[in-house]
């Protein structure tokens with residue numbers, strides 16, 4: 001492959017709008033009777049989100065999106081960038097129940113995962129003119145920092161490291177710009193977690209051969225923290241890194257000294273409203289959340305390439321059905337909007353609140 005362009009990979013690119021999410025939003029708006037809210041909801045169609053490849057069956061769809069972006073680029077003369085999330089490790093989401101994936105380590109999981117990555121790579125190879133930015137495996141390495149006391153996480157440690165290494169090496173070979181998932185300020189941002197996190201990320205990066213297309217880390221994926229909080233949310237009490245900016249400013253130099261000169265992208269898709277949670281660890285369908293700062297390269301920090309919307313607002317975090325196989329107690333607590341459908345499926349009431357509570361307003 002060619003070497004990566006220096007600097008911010010988003011610079012000069014038109015971000016491809018996910019047709020999948022656009023269809024979800026169109027259907028959602030159709031179900032809203034209030035004219036003002038309906039109009040606001042429809043505006044979300046034009047806001048770029050990341051496309052999640054959470055099952056191997058979706059991998060051929062990447063080729064469809066890349067072909068579409070390629071055609072749009074050739075028709076308009078613009079350069080197109082497609083935002084994806086790679087999210088299918090075996091024993092996925094090891095500290096929770098809500099987003100458990102299709103592959104298990106015990107059942108040929110590593111071979112299946114390599115096949116999943118290989119299928120993404122095969123689609124990517126067909127469209128060399130379309131730029132891809134990928135967030136790599138939300139909730140994987142972060143769980144190895146704080147949850148090795150959870151049996152499923154300690155059991156998944158090698159698979160997560162080997163799987164992530166395979167993914168970044170294979171995607172690097174086809175020029176995909178990558179940001180590894182790094183939890184958020186309320187997870188790895190606690191002072192006690194910072195150095196272990198920096199150690200884990202930089203060790204893995206160097207052991208993989210410092211892949212040149214690995215640009216850095218993604219933070220706050222599917223979480224609700226402010227990038228720059230006007231004042232610390234009460235639940236952050238005790239953590240001086242009370243927002244993503246503080247977390248990033250503390251983490252970046254430790255990564256650089258570990259040989260990983262990381263830049264960042266920060267999810268603000270559901271960060272419009274602060275002060276919602278009973279506890280900072282509340283992550284499931286937090287009630288009252290609003291769409292946050294619109295995606296932009298005007299981030300206010302040379303460490304941050306872009307503010308982005310990674311978790312598509314309206315897609316559920318997890319079911320509130322206590323008898324469901326993937327029921328996680330975090331989706332049944334006071335902070336959580338109930339009743340909620342299965343993770344990844346459309347949560348209409350939640351979406352309507354995101355629209356209503358959007359800050360800045362839609």
Ligand SMILES: O=[N+]([O-])c1ccc(O[C@@H]2O[C@H](CO)[C@@H](O[C@@H]3O[C@H](CO)[C@@H](O[C@@H]4O[C@H](CO)[C@@H](O)[C@H](O)[C@H]4O)[C@H](O)[C@H]3O)[C@H](O)[C@H]2O)cc1
Nearest residue numbers: 093095096139146147186187190221222223238280281283
């Ligand atoms: O003051 N002190 O002295 C002190 C001492 C120790 C402290 O411990 C810290 O407490 C934190 C909670 O405050 C914990 O952070 C939570 O960890 C969970 C995983 O275990 C995360 O859950 C994931 O969230 C994802 C979406 O983000 C979901 O997609 C995914 O399914 C879901 O699993 C939460 O976000 C995240 O907020 C830290 O681990 C923990 O180390 C804290 C303070």
Ligand SMILES: [Mg+2]
Nearest residue numbers: 093099222317
């Ligand atoms: Mg999840």
